[in-house]
Amino acid sequence: MKTLIVVAHPKIxxxxxxxxxxxxxxxxxxATWHPLVEPFDVLEERALLMEADRIIxxxxxxxxxxxxxLPKWLNEVWSVDFASHLQGKQLAVVLTLGRQLxxxxxxxxxxxxxxDLLSPYVALANTCNMTWVPPLIVAQFxxxxxxxxxxxxxxxxxxxxxPDTHFQTISQWWVDQLSxxxxxxxxxxxxxxxxxxxxxxxxxxxxxxxxx
Amino acid sequence: MKTLIVVAHPKIxxxxxxxxxxxxxxxxxxATWHPLVEPFDVLEERALLMEADRIIxxxxxxxxxxxxxLPKWLNEVWSVDFASHLQGKQLAVVLTLGRQLxxxxxxxxxxxxxxDLLSPYVALANTCNMTWVPPLIVAQFxxxxxxxxxxxxxxxxxxxxxPDTHFQTISQWWVDQLSxxxxxxxxxxxxxxxxxxxxxxxxxxxxxxxxx
Numbered sequence: 001m002k003t004l005i006v007v008a009h010p011k012i013x014x015x016x017x018x019x020x021x022x023x024x025x026x027x028x029x030x031a032t033w034h035p036l037v038e039p040f041d042v043l044e045e046r047a048l049l050m051e052a053d054r055i056i057x058x059x060x061x062x063x064x065x066x067x068x069x070l071p072k073w074l075n076e077v078w079s080v081d082f083a084s085h086l087q088g089k090q091l092a093v094v095l096t097l098g099r100q101l102x103x104x105x106x107x108x109x110x111x112x113x114x115x116d117l118l119s120p121y122v123a124l125a126n127t128c129n130m131t132w133v134p135p136l137i138v139a140q141f142x143x144x145x146x147x148x149x150x151x152x153x154x155x156x157x158x159x160x161x162x163p164d165t166h167f168q169t170i171s172q173w174w175v176d177q178l179s180x181x182x183x184x185x186x187x188x189x190x191x192x193x194x195x196x197x198x199x200x201x202x203x204x205x206x207x208x209x210x211x212x
Numbered sequence: 213m214k215t216l217i218v219v220a221h222p223k224i225x226x227x228x229x230x231x232x233x234x235x236x237x238x239x240x241x242x243a244t245w246h247p248l249v250e251p252f253d254v255l256e257e258r259a260l261l262m263e264a265d266r267i268i269x270x271x272x273x274x275x276x277x278x279x280x281x282l283p284k285w286l287n288e289v290w291s292v293d294f295a296s297h298l299q300g301k302q303l304a305v306v307l308t309l310g311r312q313l314x315x316x317x318x319x320x321x322x323x324x325x326x327x328d329l330l331s332p333y334v335a336l337a338n339t340c341n342m343t344w345v346p347p348l349i350v351a352q353f354x355x356x357x358x359x360x361x362x363x364x365x366x367x368x369x370x371x372x373x374x375p376d377t378h379f380q381t382i383s384q385w386w387v388d389q390l391s392x393x394x395x396x397x398x399x400x401x402x403x404x405x406x407x408x409x410x411x412x413x414x415x416x417x418x419x420x421x422x423x424x
């Protein structure tokens with residue numbers, strides 16, 4: 001699966017979270033890190049979009065909206081005619097928040113939900129006949145512990161590379177990752193055996209249900 | 213009440229709806245028509261905002277978001293520190309749509325609601341301690357009949373000048389408008405008499421309730 005990461009951030013070089021994601025994306029085959037830089041070369045931008053299977057829009061919220069480069073890019077690059085070439089592709093968002101998650105609720109400080117705020121992108125997916133992938137939300141990156149960041153790195157890499165979030169897909173991802181490291185092949189083997197065991201248990205359950 | 217109309221539209225001179233609104237705003241005392249033109253003079257923009265009692269953000273939707281000049285303006289002009297000067301003011305949106313209203317429903321073409329799409333502005337009002345005024349939504353201006361446009365012109369002028377939408381406020385607006393025209397003073401007089409009659413009926417009802 002080819003993934004295009006369209007990053008909209010006016011001060012991307014000063015952003016520790018974007019530097020973190022950039023390093024994470026580098027480790028993923030078939031993921032292209034693409035920060036928006038004006039002016040846009042419309043044909044080049046469109047070529048990148050056409051190549052991708054999953055298009056990720058990645059941005060922080062400024063006053064509850066994406067930075068202006070994103071609507072500008074959408075308006076210039078993503079014309080209604082061109083959008084027909086994108087149907088069937090996946091659309092996803094990686095959102096970074098300075099505020100804590102619980103502020104985005106009715107009655108809380110912001111008072112609206114993240115689903116509300118992401119609705120323009122859901123509508124974009126709907127009208128372009130793209131598949132909307134549930135977003136990856138990262139709140140208060142600056143306050144994360146080292147362990148939380150390690151966990152986020154894994155979630156981000158999976159978000160870039162996995163077609164879905166089924167248990168078997170994630171489990172297979174771990175086998176692939178661990179097999180690449182000589183010191184972890186034993187763990188990968190054990191995991192593989194357990195996958196096989198689980199698959200055979202599933203088969204038995206299925207047969208038992210069939211007998212009923 | 214002083215009203216500032218912040219218009220975000222990349223091709224404002226080609227827009228028949230914005231030309232229509234501009235003409236309407238001219239007839240309203242204390243309403244300032246202010247199209248966004250980059251680059252922004254931050255101090256001038258802030259002075260305009262400080263003077264206003266009601267701040268109206270007026271824009272079309274491009275891919276379900278405001279044109280990029282609006283988030284850019286918010287980001288440059290409307291800093292978190294400055295926002296404290298805006299508390300207590302009213303915030304409103306005038307939204308123009310190319311699509312028909314019924315497209316903005318779950319299951320319809322766009323699949324999300326206009327409340328969803330306007331949520332960034334509700335959140336802005338919430339966190340700046342401003343009063344959110346229900347928006348004026350104008351769908352498919354180009355297809356409106358002359359009668360519909362006349363009705364819209366009135367609704368727009370009321371939206372710019374009335375502090376609320378109570379029946380009495382709107383009724384008084386009509387008296388004021390008609391009194392300005394020599395040919396309509398008789399109608400204004402009749403309306404005034406009926407207002408007085410209604411007020412006395414209200415008083416009677418109140419007293420009757422007090423007797424219970």
